[in-house]
Amino acid sequence: MLRLFDYLDSGNGYKVRLLLAKLGLAYELVELDILKGESRTPDFLAKNPNGRIPALALEDGTVIAESNAILYYLAEGTRYWPEERLARAQVLHWMFFEQYSHEPFIAVLRFWHRHGPMDEKRRALEPEKRKGGEAALAVMERHLASRPFFVGTAMTIADIALYAYTHAAADGGFDLAAYPAIGAWLERVSTDAGHVPMLPDDYVVERT
Ligand SMILES: N[C@@H](CCC(=O)N[C@@H](CS)C(=O)NCC(=O)O)C(=O)O
Numbered sequence: 001m002l003r004l005f006d007y008l009d010s011g012n013g014y015k016v017r018l019l020l021a022k023l024g025l026a027y028e029l030v031e032l033d034i035l036k037g038e039s040r041t042p043d044f045l046a047k048n049p050n051g052r053i054p055a056l057a058l059e060d061g062t063v064i065a066e067s068n069a070i071l072y073y074l075a076e077g078t079r080y081w082p083e084e085r086l087a088r089a090q091v092l093h094w095m096f097f098e099q100y101s102h103e104p105f106i107a108v109l110r111f112w113h114r115h116g117p118m119d120e121k122r123r124a125l126e127p128e129k130r131k132g133g134e135a136a137l138a139v140m141e142r143h144l145a146s147r148p149f150f151v152g153t154a155m156t157i158a159d160i161a162l163y164a165y166t167h168a169a170a171d172g173g174f175d176l177a178a179y180p181a182i183g184a185w186l187e188r189v190s191t192d193a194g195h196v197p198m199l200p201d202d203y204v205v206e207r208t
Contacts, residue, residue: 002027003057005047007034009114009205011107011164012067013054014198019074019160022194027056035115035208067164068095071157080157090151094158098165101139105132107165109172116207133172137179140166144181148188155192163189168198 004020004027006013020027032038032053040051048055048065055065056073064070072095075081082088109129112122140162143150150158167186169176176183189195 001059003030004028005030005032005039005044005055005057006053007032007039008199008203010034010053011110011168011198012052012103015067015160015164016054016056016070016074017198018164018196019071019080019157021196022080022160022192023074023078024194025074033206035206068099068157068161071095071161075157080155080160082152082156087151087156091156091158094150095161097136097139098158098161101132102136102162103165105129105136106169106172106174109133109174110165110168111172113172114205114207130173133169133174137166137169137174137176137182140185141179141181144185149185155189159185159189164198 002020002025004013004016006017006029008031017029032044034053038044039048039053044055045051047057047063050065052065054067054070055063056070057063064073072081082091109126112118112126147153149155150162163186166176166182167190176186
């Protein structure tokens with residue numbers, strides 16, 4: 001059986017959980033408390049030398065790390081990975097955008113606000129992080145103003161990659177009311193077949 005090493009409050013982990021649910025794939029969830037360094041143990045570093053979740057262990061024990069690489073692996077041959085060459089390149093375009101221009105701002109601010117500590121150094125960095133996050137949201141808003149999903153007319157793993165932290169952006173202090181096309185897209189993604197929420201209703205946020 002597939003084994004997913006994860007931390008429930010991680011949007012990167014949620015991307016993988018969301019796709020696994022939509023594909024109806026069974027897996028064992030192995031929760032690591034990243035706030036207590038459990039992704040930095042020798043045992044886990046042997047699985048992902050970068051010491052970060054999510055990581056997916058396949059049936060033969062091979063481990064895939066990096067959320068978007070895992071999405072690609074799982075989506076091959078499904079309706080979430082287009083057949084056409086240009087569309088596949090466009091999906092990758094948005095997945096690279098997510099990792100370079102979106103996640104480092106929106107996910108990082110969310111993490112700092114939720115888990116702390118919001119110390120002096122982080123407070124000084126916050127305006128730049130916010131500026132980067134707003135720029136990413138503006139790019140998404142412009143793109144989504146004239147189309148239902150990031151690529152083509154149906155959901156792909158580009159939407160899953162971008163949904164994970166965008167839908168939770170308010171946790172980092174971003175106001176999505178200013179982005180109506182993003183709001184409509186979030187609604188489309190969350191009502192697509194097989195959707196699951198990121199966290200259980202009774203989830204308690206842990207602080208460092
Ligand atoms: N680019 C990686 C980022 C993974 C990442 O930053 N994981 C965080 C949680 S969201 C983590 O494991 N942090 C624990 C640590 O750095 O020790 C991906 O997309 O999977």
